[in-house]
Amino acid sequence: MNLISISDLSKKQILWLLDSADRFKEMRGRDPEGSEPSLPLRRKNVAMIFEKPSTRTRVSMEVATTELGGHALYLSADELQLGRGETVADTARVLSRYVHGITARVYSHNTVTQLAEHASVPVINALSDWEHPLQVLADLQTVRQRFGTLEGLQLAWVGDGNNVCNSLILAAAIIGMEIAVASPKGYEPAEQILEQARSLGGQPKVVEEPPEAAKGADVVVTDTWVSMGDEDQAAERLRVFGRYQISSWLMKQANEKAIAMHCLPAHRGQEITDEVMDGPQSAVFDEAENRLHTSKAVFAWMIAGR
DSSP states (O other): OOBSSGGGSOHHHHHHHHHHHHHHHHHTTTSOTTOGGGOTTTTOEEEEEESSOOSHHHHHHHHHHHHTTOEEEEEEGGGSGGGGTOOHHHHHHHHHHHOSEEEEEOSOHHHHHHHHHHOSSOEEESOOSSOOHHHHHHHHHHHHHHHSOOTTOEEEEESOOOHHHHHHHHHHHHHTOEEEEEOOTTOSOOHHHHHHHHHTTOOOEEESOHHHHHTTOSEEEEOOSSOTTOGGGHHHHHHHTTTOOBOHHHHTTSOTTOEEEEOSOOOBTTTBOHHHHTSTTBOHHHHHHHHHHHHHHHHHHHTTOO
């Protein structure tokens, strides 16, 4: 099994992974050293392809692999023959002879789908330009820890209809949450994603004004206005996204007990203010921590079959 899209998982599988992630979080550091149940990746190797740099993705996955007893191989694009013209298919076939799982943080979604098509070991999307399923699993764990449930909650996305937004829209449909997306014209989530969410039973709402999306929301989520690969559009994006900011004022439009989330890195003073990010409604750093626990859950299940 591969994890290329969050929609590769059923509601039952997502909830099972979140339960597993909660257990990993609770027992971190408690198991006796070398205890077999806590080392499902013992004698297993995980190839981690990085075309894009990262803090949370790299550290969380590498620590997760190590703490599960495995060995992580960091492979930057410059270190692979991909950078010299080897096909993705051949890279997938060769790596499958050496390792027990492959993660890939890439520019093009086509790269990770090709890896999955030609590899004989599990392939996990650690970010592409289309989706970011590992991030959204951590988001779901964070929300459930705060509210005790997921079903029926109202989410508001404020900003670019990007890869994280796409995965969150699909996850909301699978789980049974409501989601409203506020994006400037021309930066809305892809219609293909919205149609897929509807086919999964969701009813995603897309609006232009942030207060309309945030009204009554339980969770208000954002991401950077200028993602990696969009740097040439930075000036225009900063102009267009000026009012798409999670501020204290916007949080007052949401539920009284609403939380604010951001997958990081954050450009403070742009998409989110210091007051919100460092304030009592922020779940940003819990969300970042949960990248470790959900990575463990995914790796233990998909790579080790636990």
